[in-house]
Amino acid sequence: DIQMTQSPSSLSASVGDRVTISCRASQSISRFLNWYQQIPGKAPKLLINGASSLQSGVPSRFSGSGSGTDFTLTISNLQPEDFATYYCQQSYGTPPWTFGQGTKVEIK
């Protein structure tokens, strides 16, 4: 199975900051990489698929990049509603479609 490793596991940031979260796959997954946001007590929400394609309605301060094994989620101008846990997930080939362990973005 493909393993997904996110870093850092948590970070503290202030409103207005630029935040970067990394995700690494154990083998090449082309651009089959998705990012989800989960607010405590809520279901995950798809933000980005195909490594960089923003879902409809997702603010443009969210962006994704990368291909192969290394990927990045960037949140520019962090807003109060962005404090949440973010998960990467690979959807390469047949399942299992594994998730990273998550990155919790907390208020500094």
Added chain:
Amino acid sequence: QVQLVESGGGLVKPGGSLRLSCAASGFTFNDYYMSWIRQAPGKGLEWLAYISSRRTYTNYADSVKGRFTISRDNTKNSVYLQMNSLRAEDTAVYYCARRNSDNDDYYALDYWGQGSLVTV
């Protein structure tokens, strides 16, 4: 609008069984693959299973293979997860989710239910 509503969760003893249901609305259900994902308390997300739109293909995580069965009834716009031989480590919130369209270049889980808590 797309809605997914899980039901059937609850408290069950180790070794017991439970069947989760997920009722879908707001889209043409039989055009989409569906998945189940779970989240243990305070932990991350674990993909469990998926089923193709016409029920011809299923796939499972090793952690549940042989114990859990995913199925669907396209006449009822519903997907199910039959869970047998339950263990304490199966305690989690269980989510159903829709896989995006075959027309999309890259697959993802684009809509999720609110989750159903299973306690073993």
